[in-house]
Amino acid sequence: MTVVLAGIGADSTNVGALAPLYDDGRFEYVPIPEKTRETREAATLGSWSLRHGDGVAADLTTRIRPRPGDGQLGAVTGSELESWPLHRDPNFETLTYGEHRPGYVRLLRSLEPGDAVGFYAGLRRPSGDRAHRYLIGYFTVTAVDELTPDIDVEERERLLEAHSTNAHAKRAREGELYHAEKPVVLVDGRVPGRLFDRDPIRLSDYYVKTGNQRAQYYLRESIAEAFSIVSGGTNMMYKPAYECALSGEAFRDLVENADRRMIGVDTERND
Numbered sequence: 215m216t217v218v219l220a221g222i223g224a225d226s227t228n229v230g231a232l233a234p235l236y237d238d239g240r241f242e243y244v245p246i247p248e249k250t251r252e253t254r255e256a257a258t259l260g261s262w263s264l265r266h267g268d269g270v271a272a273d274l275t276t277r278i279r280p281r282p283g284d285g286q287l288g289a290v291t292g293s294e295l296e297s298w299p300l301h302r303d304p305n306f307e308t309l310t311y312g313e314h315r316p317g318y319v320r321l322l323r324s325l326e327p328g329d330a331v332g333f334y335a336g337l338r339r340p341s342g343d344r345a346h347r348y349l350i351g352y353f354t355v356t357a358v359d360e361l362t363p364d365i366d367v368e369e370r371e372r373l374l375e376a377h378s379t380n381a382h383a384k385r386a387r388e389g390e391l392y393h394a395e396k397p398v399v400l401v402d403g404r405v406p407g408r409l410f411d412r413d414p415i416r417l418s419d420y421y422v423k424t425g426n427q428r429a430q431y432y433l434r435e436s437i438a439e440a441f442s443i444v445s446g447g448t449n450m451m452y453k454p455a456y457e458c459a460l461s462g463e464a465f466r467d468l469v470e471n472a473d474r475r476m477i478g479v480d481t482e483r484n485d
Contacts, residue, residue, distance in 0.1 A: 221453025353407025
C-alpha cells in the first residue's frame with residue numbers, strides 16, 4: 215500500500231499564471247490547457263468558472279502555451295484563447311487521472327486498490343506574496359491500467375472505453391493515444407477523495423540551498439516526514455512525482471482528520 219503525490223494544474227509554463235489562493239483559505243483549481251483542439255472535453259478556458267472568484271480561467275491570462283517549447287503551435291491569444299479546451303486531468307468530478315511522464319508512470323503503475331493519489335499545484339495569493347506548491351486534493355485508487363505502444367488495438371480501445379472520462383481517453387482518436395509512442399497510465403478512483411474546499415496544505419519552502427546560484431522550491435522537511443516520502447527528491451521546481459511509504463488509509467486520515475496545521479496548511483487568514 216502506498217501513496218503518490220502528483221504535480222498538476224496551470225502554471226507559468228503553459229498558462230503564464232498560477233491559480234489564486236485567497237486570503238480566506240479558498241482557492242482555484244485550473245487544469246492545464248489541452249495540447250490539441252482534437253478532444254471530447256467540453257470545458258474551455260472561457261467556460262471554466264472560477265469556484266470562488268469572479269470570471270473564468272481565461273481571465274487569469276492573456277496568452278497560453280499549450281505545448282511549451284513547441285515552435286509550431288506557439289502561443290494562443292485573443293479570441294482563440296477562450297475557446298481553447300482544457301486538459302482536465304485529474305477530473306475531480308469523475309475521479310480519474312492519467313499520465314505519460316516517465317517518472318510518474320513508474321510510480322503510478324504500481325498503485326493498487328485502496329492506495330491514494332494526492333494532487334499538488336502552484337498557487338499564488340492575490341496580494342503578490344510568494345507562490346508555493348500546495349496539496350489541493352486526492353482520491354482513493356480503484357483501478358490502474360497501463361497502455362503501452364505495443365498493446366493490442368482491441369485491448370487499447372477497451373481500456374479507453376473503460377476510462378472514457380479520462381482526459382487522455384478524450385483526446386484519443388480512433389483508438390490511438392495522443393502520445394502513441396509513450397506508455398500512458400490511467401488511474402480511476404473513488405471516495406474518500408475530493409478537491410479540497412479550502413486550506414490547501416503547503417508542501418514547499420522557497421530558499422537558496424548551499425552552493426545554489428538561485429532560490430528554488432524545495433519540499434518542506436515536515437511534509438517529507440509526515441508523509442513518509444521515500445522518492446522524488448527535495449527540489450519541487452519541476453513538479454516531481456513523490457512516493458510516500460504510508461498506507462492510503464493513513465494518508466486520508468492525515469489530510470482529513472489530523473491537525474492539518476502540523477503538516478503545512480496556511481492558518482493565518484481573514485475569515
